[in-house]
Amino acid sequence: MNTNTKSEGGGSRARGMLRAAWRGFVLAVVSLPLTVLSFTLTAVSIALVPIGVGLVTTPWVLTGVRAYADRRRALAAEWGGVRIPSAYRPLPEDANPWTRTFALLRDPATWRDLRWLPVDMTAGFVTALLPAVLVLYPLEGFALAAGWWRVVTDGPGHPYWYGFVPISGQVSALGAGALAAALLVVAHRYTVSAFQAHFRLTRAVLEPSRAELAERVRVLTETRRDAVDTSAAELRRIERDLHDGAQARLVAMGMDLGTVEMLMDTDPEKAKQLLAQARRSSADALAELRDLVRGIHPPVLAERGLGDAVRALALRLPVPTEVAVDLDGRAEAPVESAAYFAVSEVLTNAVKHSGADRIWVDLHHADGHLRISVTDNGKGGAVVGAGSGLAGVERRLGTFDGVLAVGSPVGGPTMVTLEIPCVLS
Template sequence: MKTRTRRSLEAVGQGLALSVISLAGSITLFVVAVVSICLILLGVGVLTTPAVLTAVRAHANQRRLLAAKWSGVRIPVPYRAFPPDLRGGITGQVERCSLLLKDPATWRDLGWLLADMTAGFITAVFSCGLLLYAVEGFVLAAGLWRVFTDDRYWYAFVPVSSQLTGLAAAALGLVLFALGLRYNTDLLRLHFTLARTLLAPRHDQELALRIERLTESRHDAVDTSAAELRRIERDLHDGAQARLVAVGMDLSTIEALIEKDPARAKELIGKARQSSKEALTELRDLVRGIHPPVLAERGLGDAVKALALRLPVETEVGVELPGRAGAPVESAAYFAISEALANAVKHAAADRIWVDLSYAEGMLRVAVTDNGGGGAAIGTGSGLSGLERRLGTFDGILAVSSPAGGPTMVTMEIPCELS
């Protein structure tokens, strides 16, 4: 009961925030987008439309992130990727504008903006308005209705003009408060469900997009695997192999000096022992980079906690996993988290990081949050594009919320089953 009450009270603030975003943000973006598209006929819109539609997508992705975080509603990200050889300059702007307008997801976004400023706003307002309006009824019962008027004050259908009618307003407020506690989380979920209905692609479009992404992620996985093998070969050649060759040469020298110069042989034995220890350490680090032993032995939660202990930034890890995912999924999630943490340490200038792992509705969910300067975005060379491709191999998704000034939240979802 306490958990539901706390969740309902949280939904008040969330609904209030969504109502402001839906009314101000969606209206502004819709008007600007329509005007920019109309200006394409004059040539000006070709330059402005890509930036405007990119902002619309960022706005929609922010709603996807909030839907997953606040109500557990997953909204697919259906945008087509730009070709890697897209040109720059005016020609590139024209191509980018053309690709955006040909993407069906662009027109779904615009339709969603129109609905978000109307029906979306209404559901968001009701999710917070019931409880807030109920408080007004309690205030009127205290006789404060005289502050508003000397005659009578209408509270819903109750005319408040005396202490008795004030108590009637309080009774109505109590009913509204009970209704708010019971239904405001459902109204919040309805808001996100409406967004999913309008933003998500049709089933055939989703399947085609999924095939396209899986094909691309398969190529990325092959390239990544080949690059990883080359890295392992290079590390073995330059590290452990070189040290073991040196140990072998020292042993040959020791064999020749063991009788002629025992002191020198003893010195070389110590050197060979130290080289063998260093080679063993390098081999262990290499194995840990391929698949950490703690991940295989203790699972994803403990592996991430062990990873956090090695970071130079204070990191808090929360784990709510009722079981273990398959080894490939655990490995992908571990290295994705590792990369997200490395980005936070390297680029965010944060002094605290939070990692939350949970599982719900067939989804392994990971949120990596830092209190750094923000400004992170997919496709800006921050490493997030590679992380997105890594997750795409498992049909996973990545969402990033990183306003200027922070905080930054990187959310990952991977469909899987737990043992």
């Protein structure tokens, strides 16, 4: 039983050694030209930014570098068991090349990728190829011991070196075979670890720094606090609306019905008037409750989804609004709710402050993000700042790792883009 277990363990380690050697060889051969090409294209494209050509090419090149780096992260997890988190900032939907180029260049993750490329084409190439060398080099020693030394040696005085062993005859060739056997033992034990060293090197360069992680924690803490504060304020608003509106009407209606009960026999005419008043109070209370529920979570949003909810919202606006929806499914309810109220706030700002006579809303889902753009032909000049409605929208989206981008030159038009990472079901 113990013999079988040891045999199975040795066979498993041998298979792991050969697998690591093969994968390392493939990775080294394939990755070197790709890494060199990525580094060259990136350097040339960024150098051409000042003259304008790089504004067009840089987003494409850097997006390709991100995809290449993400593929290497996936291989690190799949082949080496080394997980490397990706911390790219979401890109703006704005098609302006200036916006996308400088958003990419301001992202610290972009510069980590660019630092990784020269490391990968040097030390990364060596560490990827090392497992194959550990496995293949002993084979040369065995071949020399078997007689190949006669082919590679140039005669007396010109030995063929295998490691530190000079081979000039059969005896020294057997010494090379002994060295090869020792190297094979080392390879059997350390090839897998050497292959993992390649991915650990990749992680050391691509992994976000502690400062970035601390900043990320700070942002998440702030957005969580904003979400809690917003929820508390919403609860207070609901309580206040119930107390001052529907509750007061229901109390008054109860008092009217009590009076009706006392006047039913003595003054039927007055009782009829109070009953009519109680009926109006109940209708008003019901309308207020409906408005309150609509403010918490619109029924059309729950029943028909975000697209139809935004269309219904647009129909109530005094400004003609066109809504284009391209969604293949529905996001999670909290995401839909956040997106709906964010769009509502943006549309309200456009109606109140832009002076526009036309508004366009576009909703679509692409690359794992829900993207919504609201465009108006108003006077422009909208900014995200303290006290503005857009700042509140930004905080609301931040709870879901969403971003807000505003393009609003003086004179218009204004485009507000909202982006929330999510999947559709």
